[in-house]
Amino acid sequence: ETLNAARDAWKASRVPYQQTEVYRFGNKIVDDWEGKVNSWPLDEGLIDYVAKSYGTESDANALYTANVIANKEIEINGKKVDASKLSPEFLSGTLQGAGGIEANVATGYHAIEFLLWGQDLHGTGPGAGERPYTDYDLKNCTGGNCDRRAEYLKSASDLLVSDIQEMVGNWKEDGAARKALVDGE
Structure with a gap:
């Protein structure tokens, strides 16, 4: 019930955001900010568990299957990083774009979408991810690390709200x- 409510809230917030994308190109302030809330595609294995078909490694991304939800310590550019607290500051300051890899998307709509729906294994067919509510159920946890998954979702959601409030201020x-728009910049 609460997972469905969270999914509905995500959908409701996404529509108004998409309407603002018309201002993205040509407005440096918006374009620079946009990467925090709408980066795509993301290597889902950075954040959480993925299907075996996803693979275990990528030549382009050492964090391809880091699974920060399951691992309280990860390695970025050869350095051990404490990932025990999945705070908004950690997500935006350390994990987002980690290792200089654009696909290391840790924040914004698409990261939250993955946390709410899970991995989409439907390919080009209709459907979406099918994450069970028990991935957040502390008493009947499936997928493990339900407490950390909830912590990540809360931090990512709080950060998205903050980032959107920043843009509201900019407009x-x-x-x-x-x-910048009025001045033709």
Whole structure:
């Protein structure tokens, strides 16, 4: 019930965001900010468990299957990193774009989408991910690490709200994005 409510909230918030994308190109303020909330594609294995068909490694990304939800310590560029606290600061400051890899998407709509629906194994066919609610159920946990998955989802959601509030401020009458649009920058 709560997982479905969270999915509904994600869908409801996504529509107004998509309507703003018209301002993305040509407005440096919006384009620079957009990567925090709408980066895609993401290597899902960075965040959580994935199907065996996903594979176990990538020549391009050492964090392809880091699974930060299951691992309280990961290695980024040869250095051990404490991942015991999945805070908004950790997600945005350490994990997002980790190792200089664009596919290491740890924040924003698509990371939250993966946390809510899980991996989409339908290929090009209709359907979506089928993450069970028990991936968040502390008493009947499937997939393991339900507490950390919930912590990650909360941090990513709080960060998304904060990032969107930042852009709201940028579009106010005296905001930088609005000023750039009006001034033709």
